[in-house]
Amino acid sequence: MPSEFELIARYFTRQPGDDGVLLGVGDDCTLLQPTPGYCLAVSVDTSVADVHFPGTAPAYAIGYRALAVSLSDLAAMGATPRWCLMALTLPEAEESWLAEFARGFHALCDTSGVTLAGGDITCGDLSIGVTVHGELPPGMALRRSGARAGDVLAVTGSLGGGHGGLRAWQQGERDLDDPLLAAYLLPQPRIEAGQALRDLATAAIDISDGLLADLQHLCEASGVGAELDREALPLTPGLVERLGDTDALHAALGGGDDYELLVSLPPKAVKEARRRLQTLGVPLTVIGKLSSESGIRGVPDSIPSGWLHFHGEAP
Numbered sequence: 001m002p003s004e005f006e007l008i009a010r011y012f013t014r015q016p017g018d019d020g021v022l023l024g025v026g027d028d029c030t031l032l033q034p035t036p037g038y039c040l041a042v043s044v045d046t047s048v049a050d051v052h053f054p055g056t057a058p059a060y061a062i063g064y065r066a067l068a069v070s071l072s073d074l075a076a077m078g079a080t081p082r083w084c085l086m087a088l089t090l091p092e093a094e095e096s097w098l099a100e101f102a103r104g105f106h107a108l109c110d111t112s113g114v115t116l117a118g119g120d121i122t123c124g125d126l127s128i129g130v131t132v133h134g135e136l137p138p139g140m141a142l143r144r145s146g147a148r149a150g151d152v153l154a155v156t157g158s159l160g161g162g163h164g165g166l167r168a169w170q171q172g173e174r175d176l177d178d179p180l181l182a183a184y185l186l187p188q189p190r191i192e193a194g195q196a197l198r199d200l201a202t203a204a205i206d207i208s209d210g211l212l213a214d215l216q217h218l219c220e221a222s223g224v225g226a227e228l229d230r231e232a233l234p235l236t237p238g239l240v241e242r243l244g245d246t247d248a249l250h251a252a253l254g255g256g257d258d259y260e261l262l263v264s265l266p267p268k269a270v271k272e273a274r275r276r277l278q279t280l281g282v283p284l285t286v287i288g289k290l291s292s293e294s295g296i297r298g299v300p301d302s303i304p305s306g307w308l309h310f311h312g313e314a315p
């Protein structure tokens with residue numbers, strides 16, 4: 001049985017690069033060199049087996065997803081990802097599982113320009129905490145609090161696929177080529193989209209808890225209300241066929257697990273925002289508008305608003 005130090009050396013240590021890591025894996029702390037004059041954006045997310053992902057999911061997807069959900073928070077602020085730390089708790093040191101887990105994690109590190117600069121390994125029930133560090137020019141962060149009455153609401157990508165994929169998994173689907181299962185287990189954090197919208201959007205949030213729940217956070221932070229256009233919601237292709245009309249709408253509004261960005265934009269900025277995201281291959285759909293009247297209108301009251309830990313709420 002390999003020791004934790006052997007595991008770190010084998011799976012979580014990579015060649016030093018020109019990445020601002022002054023001291024990486026191997027000492028009590030990691031030393032990082034941020035770009036002079038830039039602001040650091042830092043966030044942590046924990047992924048727990050059978051809470052956030054099925055414990056028996058492919059190890060590649062578990063590694064990939066654990067980083068993706070943290071990067072989604074950097075995307076929501078418009079930050080450029082630089083570094084991450086991983087706190088890994090494992091029931092056993094099974095090498096074939098770890099090799100696949102590390103392959104998934106490093107694959108997303110490579111495509112998102114992130115260096116794994118340190119972490120922690122312990123033995124226990126499977127969970128992965130990933131801290132990410134990104135950079136922003138001062139004053140450029142996209143916050144939840146900047147939305148104004150009169151702004152339009154827009155969302156990247158499509159809605160409901162994450163929850164549709166969870167349901168598909170529960171019904172026995174195991175093929176990661178299934179678009180719904182991929183949306184759930186291999187979500188694509190909207191990093192470039194967040195950066196592209198930095199000087200256009202007035203506010204942004206990622207909608208991991210569900211569109212309604214996270215819209216509520218944005219509205220409360222900005223002191224506005226929202227009118228949603230239910231017909232405009234971009235449901236993930238195949239969702240209605242899998243879940244039926246009612247559950248598909250519930251999945252899109254309250255299912256969660258969609259790592260898309262919800263943004264507010266002045267109406268005159270929509271065209272340019274669409275153009276920029278189109279060059280990235282990311283659709284941007286206007287789904288409503290903001291007003292000074294508090295509350296969220298345009299959707300049935302009966303819809304569960306989103307995931308709550310300690311309640312386990314889902315449609």
Ligand SMILES: Nc1ncnc2c1ncn2[C@@H]1O[C@H](COP(=O)(O)OP(=O)(O)OP(=O)(O)O)[C@@H](O)[C@H]1O
Nearest residue numbers: 043044045046069070072073206207208209214217
């Ligand atoms: N244990 C904690 N100690 C201090 N601050 C916390 C703690 N847990 C959460 N927060 C803060 O509360 C706010 C909301 O946290 P939450 O984890 O819901 O973030 P989120 O971005 O809304 O969700 P997600 O990470 O799923 O995107 C964040 O600013 C976070 O930093």
Ligand SMILES: Cc1ncc(C[n+]2csc(CCOP(=O)(O)O)c2C)c(N)n1
Nearest residue numbers: 050051052053054208209255256257307
């Ligand atoms: C196996 C399994 N069961 C249920 C869910 C649904 N779920 C769990 S946590 C969460 C919100 C985001 O979490 P957090 O707020 O901690 O970032 C959602 C929608 C899932 N993903 N996997």
Ligand SMILES: [Mg+2]
Nearest residue numbers: 072073076206
């Ligand atoms: Mg978030």
